[in-house]
Amino acid sequence: MISNRPLLRVKDLEISYYHKPIVQNISFELFAGEMVAITGPSGCGKSVTAHAMVGMLGDRWKVTKGQMIYNDQIINFLDEKEWQRFRRKEISLLIQESLNGLNPIRTIKKQMVETLRLRQKWKSKELEEYLHSLLNQVGFSHPNLILSSYPFELSGGMRQRILLAMMVSMKPKILIADEPTTALDAINREKVLTLLKKLQKDYQLTILLISHDQQSINKYANRIIQMNAGGVTS
Template sequence: MTAVSAQALPQADPSELLRVRGLTTRFHLHKKAVTAVDGISFDLKRGEVVAIVGESGCGKSITAFSIMGLLSPPGRVDSGEILFEGRNLAKLSREEMRDIQGNRISMIFQEPLTSLNPLLTIGFQLDEPIRAHLKLGKAAARERSLEMLRKVGMPRPEAVHASYPHELSGGMRQRVMIAMALSCNPSLLIADEPTTALDVTIQAQILELMKDLRNELQMTIVLITHDLGVVAEMADRVIVMYGGQIVEQGDTFSLFRNPSHPYTQGLLNSTPNIHELKDKLEPIKGTVPPLTNMPHGCRFHPRCPHAFEKCVSAAPGWVDLHDDHQMRCWLPEKKERSLHEHG
């Protein structure tokens, strides 16, 4: 994954699985368009885990739904490209996307109880997409479902196959969702807050399971989360979003060691750290702006402790830091100007 502008279109990389360029997603309400994702661009290489982080309302899940083709009116991708294995998903029909959804790209949703149909057995919900995408008969699809339940460490898979969602615990339902997402051998797995609704012990088990399956299947994962501990545990690279835009991205080690955007610094300062003794955490002041009233200039400037005049009047461009680590911020320019002025 590399940060790029929407205009920069390098030659295709054979290791590249997904290329997003200038993705803009809007909700068209009462003759007014509200922008939820604003011109974001990034690359995703085969076999890596990329985390998308940020507060609620920053555009993480809408980015995932845009890639998956799961937006419902009034939401739609208004511009940009989503190139997956060379095909622009933004231009495909609903019928063409159905061949990709759950097959080449799968998604684990935040709350499995609301994602599973309460009126159908787990087995039915596992078997149907397998039959549709892999063209297997009833018996073969059932055996594939049981195989996937065993792969995700589900005890008594035959009994689970015959159960209804409400008969399972939260951790078991999440394992079912992972089994369902992996059943057709996708190239890309999008996990939207996959451990949020689970207790700490089950969270650790699910994350360990995802790591094992990623290593075994050489699968690419987009992990959407607000939990920076999960990011440090799982991700190779990190995308930080704020106000529908990407504000910083880079490899996990570099970004955690040298967070450069004030928003990223705020996220890390508000997270508990066992290696640092703090009397209290330092929350980011203020709240995420509503989509209908985004600030001019840098969208973070009303909450930024380092904001100055230019932050209010002009939107910052990308700044290359080092080793594939970039951010959108005016501070480097301000520091450089200050050094020049003071000799």
């Protein structure tokens, strides 16, 4: 069920690089439990906006106007420590480069365990069971095989699904997926998008899908936000 109160409101946002406004007039709302797509021409500011929403703009970037309001709290001015907590608990950002974020010389199991332990302490049997159920949820029927693998032994689509499993394990309220399927072939693209849709339903997860892929957007998103060089107002 989609709630009638916005979980996140972005109001007239302006983001600048070295004091020069790069992205302007960004306004939209996200409601709990919906999958919203943002689409628009290359360079219009989709990724920069996504990074601003999780406090991951680089040093030279700044939100210079407007507000981001999460659950009635203005989040523009969080400090680094607060953003870290926010990213762990509230909004996760999945970017294409996260694929490189998997450590090449450590098994999937080691990396997943590390992520799970960030959130809570685990007894080893429970941890093992949870890992298996997470991997089942993202479509792996033989979790042990995956857990003992190194990233290079897996395809791009498989790695993407593992990253999704890791993000889901953090139980964020909003997942922003920035072009999650561009590097994938048609079959894996379907798999990842179907999975996102399933996660949206199973966990009431709010998903912001940034994509150029009009066909997928039409098929999977509840709503589409059109962005262009002048911004977006809705």
